[in-house]
Amino acid sequence: MSSSTEPLGAPRQPTLGADTRRDLSDAPFLLAARGRRPLRLPVWFMRQAGRSLPEYRRLRAGVDMLGACFDADLLTEITLQPVRRHGVDAAILFSDIVVPLRAAGVDVEISSGVGPVVRSPVRTRSDVDQLPELHTEQVDPVAGGVRALVGALGDTPLIGFAGAPFTLASYLVEGGPSKNHERTKALMHADPELWHRLMDKLAVMAVTFLRAQLAAGADAVQLFDSWAGALSERDYRRFVLPHSSKVFAGIADAGVPGIHFGVGTGELLPAMRQAGADVVGVDWRVPLDDAARRMSPGGEDPPVVQGNLDPALLLASWPVVEDEVRRIVEEGRAAAGHVFNLGHGVLPDADPTVLTRIVELVHGLRP
């Protein structure tokens, strides 16, 4: 049986570490992710581990990005750096969305200042058929890092993650970062059968990668569909939603919160929630009260949201940042739960002391 027809979460996948996972049921991040109101509003930052931190740049000197992602000691230390420095309510695993592709044998590099570059783009039926399957043991260094992290993090939850099938497909089909995703969109419309075959393989890969992290003890997961906002809602529902739904279904037995995030997804928020997410990430374009209304127009079953400070504003003055943080916290009360975050990742030029101040401010506000 080929991998694309095998049921997701088949027995050869590892069990999900329910016996070893820490009991962090009082952790503010996990409470908020489950739609409860913790005493303290939780906050973490996408890309909190990375180039805004001088201690990160020192550790990474002379080590290439993907090399660091396969070094259990290094990825553990890099993941811990922002937790120590900022006092955030969650750690996010230091890794990358292309790690499972590289682990499976795809020739992909991360080029500094550019992003992932795929040597042989995937465009034909034979390219799709040759895309290798990911075997759990190929990401053993990542699992080793996760095990070390859950030992080192104390009461702080660890968020594991994977790239969603569409965002990974875009890198594979375009061969690198893309503004218009034109080859990807052309492929999905010109050959839907081939498109779904590719997406199916990427969904299986994401499930394998996430299950390895969950089996090692990750407390929550985030599915990054960073570029899904490039699609119309109609195309998203037809070409993407079924596959992202398979990813959430493939890890549902872990019983941990799942976050679903993309940029520019204001029109897609209800569909992204429907994929099976417990928490929906909102960038800076839509205020959180509006986002909650879009996902629950009648007010029944309100969503849990994460976001939505514009990362560019970290470079503005503190009074600007403070006003924005207060507004976002206020608007977040319209949702069932709010995990404070940026609307996208920390930019390399952000001043890390501003991030620490944001954590202190958020923690001092009424949730």
Ligand SMILES: Cc1c2[nH]c(c1CCC(=O)O)Cc1[nH]c(c(CCC(=O)O)c1C)Cc1[nH]c(c(CCC(=O)O)c1C)Cc1[nH]c(c(C)c1CCC(=O)O)C2
């Ligand atoms: C689209 C995407 C990628 N990778 C990721 C996404 C989804 C999130 C998003 O939308 O930003 C996910 C990712 N990549 C990285 C993390 C680490 C965890 C964290 O959030 O702190 C996470 C969650 C580390 C990284 N991933 C990367 C860096 C920078 C590389 C470096 O430090 O040398 C880091 C810290 C490289 C990378 N990898 C990718 C890009 C676009 C880049 C930036 C390229 C550049 O500007 O140099 C692909």
